[in-house]
Amino acid sequence: xxxxxxxxxxxxxxxxxxxxxxxxxxxxxxxxxxxxVLFWMIFFTRVPSVRGWDSEKVLxxxxxxxxGSGLALGILANCRRIxxxxxxxxxxxVLTLPVSPLRHLLVSRVDTVNLGDxxxxxxxxxxxxxPTPLRAAVFVAGVLLSTALLASxxxxxxxxxxxxxxxESSGLGTHAILVLSSxxxxxxxxxxxxxxxxxxxxxxxxSVPARxxxxxxxxxxxxxxxxxxxxxxxxxxAFTLGLHRYASGSGWRRS
Amino acid sequence: MNAVAGGVxxxxxxxxxxARRMIADRSGLVVAVFFYLLVSxxxxxxxxxxxxxQGSVAGYSADSLTWYAFAAEAAICGIAVRLxxxxxxxxxxxxxxxEMLRPASVVGxxxxxxxxxxxxxxxxxxxPGTALAWTIAGxxxxxxxMVALVLPAFALAVTINVIMQHVxxxxxxWLRDIRAAWFLxxxxxxxxxxxxxxxxxxxxxxxxxxxxxxxxxxxxxxxRLAAGHPAPELLVVQAxxxxxxxxxxxxxxxxxxxxxxxxxx
Numbered sequence: 001x002x003x004x005x006x007x008x009x010x011x012x013x014x015x016x017x018x019x020x021x022x023x024x025x026x027x028x029x030x031x032x033x034x035x036x037v038l039f040w041m042i043f044f045t046r047v048p049s050v051r052g053w054d055s056e057k058v059l060x061x062x063x064x065x066x067x068g069s070g071l072a073l074g075i076l077a078n079c080r081r082i083x084x085x086x087x088x089x090x091x092x093x094v095l096t097l098p099v100s101p102l103r104h105l106l107v108s109r110v111d112t113v114n115l116g117d118x119x120x121x122x123x124x125x126x127x128x129x130x131p132t133p134l135r136a137a138v139f140v141a142g143v144l145l146s147t148a149l150l151a152s153x154x155x156x157x158x159x160x161x162x163x164x165x166x167x168e169s170s171g172l173g174t175h176a177i178l179v180l181s182s183x184x185x186x187x188x189x190x191x192x193x194x195x196x197x198x199x200x201x202x203x204x205x206x207s208v209p210a211r212x213x214x215x216x217x218x219x220x221x222x223x224x225x226x227x228x229x230x231x232x233x234x235x236x237x238a239f240t241l242g243l244h245r246y247a248s249g250s251g252w253r254r255s
Numbered sequence: 256m257n258a259v260a261g262g263v264x265x266x267x268x269x270x271x272x273x274a275r276r277m278i279a280d281r282s283g284l285v286v287a288v289f290f291y292l293l294v295s296x297x298x299x300x301x302x303x304x305x306x307x308x309q310g311s312v313a314g315y316s317a318d319s320l321t322w323y324a325f326a327a328e329a330a331i332c333g334i335a336v337r338l339x340x341x342x343x344x345x346x347x348x349x350x351x352x353x354e355m356l357r358p359a360s361v362v363g364x365x366x367x368x369x370x371x372x373x374x375x376x377x378x379x380x381x382x383p384g385t386a387l388a389w390t391i392a393g394x395x396x397x398x399x400x401m402v403a404l405v406l407p408a409f410a411l412a413v414t415i416n417v418i419m420q421h422v423x424x425x426x427x428x429w430l431r432d433i434r435a436a437w438f439l440x441x442x443x444x445x446x447x448x449x450x451x452x453x454x455x456x457x458x459x460x461x462x463x464x465x466x467x468x469x470x471x472x473x474x475x476x477x478x479r480l481a482a483g484h485p486a487p488e489l490l491v492v493q494a495x496x497x498x499x500x501x502x503x504x505x506x507x508x509x510x511x512x513x514x515x516x517x518x519x520x
Contacts, residue, residue, distance in 0.1 A: 028438055035442045039451050046312055046456050047305040166282065175290050179297055187304040192296070 003099055008075070008107040015110035022112050029116025033066055036182075037124070053184040059128045061210035064139070065181055067121030068146030068205065072154070074114030076106045079151040082158030082239070083170045091246055102239045106151065135213050142209025145228045150205050152231035153177055155239060162242030173200070181205035201227055265359040270371030277375045284379060291332040291380045292387060298451070299324035299391065313455035319482040320453075321392035325384045326405070326481035327450045327474040330412040333377035334420070338369065339437035342424035347433075352515055362421060362508035369417050377413050396483025404487060408477040411493040416444070416473040418500040421508070428511030443468070449475030453482075472496040 016022045037059065044055035053061075072079060085091055085105065094101045094108075125131065125139055157173035180188075180202035188196060196203040204227050212220055277284070302320035306312050315323060335341065342365070345351055354361045388395070395401060423440050426433050445451050447461075448470030454462050465471050476489045 032438065032442065035446060039446065042446075042457060042461075043305070043452060045458065050301065050304045171286055172289050175286075176293055179293055183297055183301055187300045189300075192300070 004103055004107055007104060008110075011108055011110040015112045015115075025113040026116035026119060029070075029113050030120045033062075033117060033120040033124075036062065050184065051186040053186060056128060057210060057214060058184060059124060060213055061184060061206045062182075063121045063125040063129055064142055064146055064209045064213070065121070065206035066117040066124065067139075067143045068209075069150060069178065069181075070114045070117030070119075070121060071143070071147040072150040074111050074118060076147070076151045077109045077111040077114070078105045079154040080158065080170070080174055081109070082155055083161035083166070086161045086242075086246060087165075091243070095243075101243065102155070102236065106155075129213065134216075138209075138213045138216060142212055142224070145224050146205050146209050149201060149224075149228040149231055150177065150181075152228070152235040153201060155235040156231060159235070159238035159242045162238075162245045176200050177202050177205065181207070197227075201231065204228070265357075266363055266367035269364050270367040273368045273371035274375040277372045278379075284376075287332065287376060288380060288383055291328055292383060294332070295325045295328040295384060296387070296391075298328065299388070303391075313453060315453060315455070315482060318392035319396055319484075322388055322395050323453055323478045323482040325388040326409075327478035329377060329380045329384050330409055330416070330474050330477050331444060331448075331450050332380055333373045333413050334369075334416055335373075336441065337437050338417070338420045339424045339433070339440050342421060343427035343433045343436065346424065346427035346511070351512075355512055355515070360505075360508075361512060362504050366418060366421060366504070369421075370414060373413050373417055374410065377409060381409070395481060397485060401480060401483065401485065404485070404490060405477060405480045408480050408490060408493060411490065411497060412473050412477045415469060415493065415496050415500050418497075418504050419469055419473075422500065422503045425504075425507040425511050428507075428514050444470050444473055447471065448473045449478060453479070469496045469500065 040055060040058050040062065044058070048054065078085065082105075091101065091105075094104055097104060121143075125136075129135060129139065131139070154170070154174060154177075158170045160169040177200055180196055180200060185193060185196050185203035185207040193203075196207075204224055208220055208224050211217075212224070299321040302312065302315075302324055303317045306315065306317035306320055310316070312320065351361060354364065357364065385395075395405075420437075420440065423436050424433070426436060446457075447465040447468055449465070450473075454465050454471060454475050457465060465475075472493045476493055479486065479489060
């Protein structure tokens with residue numbers, strides 16, 4: 001674990017080395033998020049609420065989403081780059097190290113632009129989330145589970161590259177979970193809604209954690225923990241099995 | 256006559272090649288169609304849920320909002336997201352200087368290429384988009400006469416958008432780094448262009464600003480027409496913006512190329 005922390009620290013130092021670029025990228029992402037907040041504020045001037053979601057709840061959802069996705073795509077940036085890494089043979093150098101390959105990969109690259117999301121999400125929660133010790137604790141727990149779930153899902157679909165040889169399914173899956181988790185899951189109905197709580201667990205990435213902050217519920221919390229655990233286990237298994245099929249340009253394999 | 260035909264060929268050939276490349280890139284098409292349908296279904300679900308609460312939103316029923324969402328997204332998803340960035344990069348790295356050696360307008364050939372690709376992709380997106388919107392919301396309001404307005408509106412929307420992205424990217428002739436330009440441009444189209452929400456939903460002051468800018472011609476106009484609001488005058492507005500956009504593109508590229516000739520690429 002100490003090694004993982006050291007790798008993460010090195011990745012952070014690398015990402016923040018060019019201070020001006022770092023702060024520029026953070027600012028751009030914050031501006032992007034502000035546009036979405038503007039969208040929701042305009043939307044709710046016309047519509048008081050949508051299926052139980054009013055402006056405050058949606059902004060809470062957005063705070064969870066930006067913080068969680070910022071951590072997953074920023075701190076664990078390689079979670080969505082598995083297809084690229086496999087296609088380029090970039091796993092070779094990781095396989096020579098005496099560490100867990102997946103854990104090392106996940107923390108070895110930081111994308112600064114997404115850290116802007118995290119900063120924005122925390123500030124948004126403090127501004128509109130009516131933080132109390134309990135709500136803040138649920139926010140932190142919800143964000144961490146959301147991060148783990150999103151990263152696990154992206155690793156899982158990225159592992160399709162070991163079989164298909166391309167990253168198409170990964171691109172589609174990434175689009176799907178990020179777009180679908182940006183909106184309250186309750187706006188969808190029927191099969192689509194079912195999909196959001198199972199195959200593409202977008203409902204658990206932001207809607208469920210946001211609901212838990214407002215109204216703590218043991219069943220929702222258990223479901224969130226369970227689905228995160230399932231996807232984490234699936235991601236780990238898929239990556240481990242996938243490594244057996246991995247062949248780089250130099251033909252190295254992990255036995 | 257032959258000279259004119261030869262000149263036109265300079266633009267038709269790259270447009271045709273770009274269109275064929277677009278069709279040949281099957282995996283790219285799958286991703287584009289998937290993303291378009293995903294975003295359209297999501298946005299239309301949001302607006303349908305919103306309209307369900309009050310029966311309508313800003314004069315749009317749930318069904319017309321569905322057509323609005325699918326049309327607005329089609330007009331935008333047909334164009335590469337970071338087009339401004341890509342063109343700016345090619346100007347900044349000197350790719351454009353090689354193009355200046357050709358006996359044809361640099362911006363003309365570039366526009367022909369991007370339009371060949373974008374209009375082809377638009378055509379591809381409209382097929383599954385129309386089918387899915389029809390399944391969700393029933394036939395488009397005022398089906399027959401509206402088609403005659405909507406299709407030209409789509410073509411004009413994409414054309415104006417592509418040209419204006421070239422205008423924005425031309426800043427690279429003077430500035431070293433325009434990385435944020437695509438991003439700012441995209442957000443302006445999202446909100447002031449009516450891609451995320453009909454302009455009628457905006458507060459009055461913002462709507463006035465939006466109606467004076469070219470972004471509304473890129474998403475709002477085809478979407479408004481597809482949502483069943485017969486307003487042929489919107490095509491005139493688009494035509495006006497097309498003229499402005501072409502004039503701007505020709506002027507800024509001419510000035511930019513002069514600068515390259517004087518200072519070097």
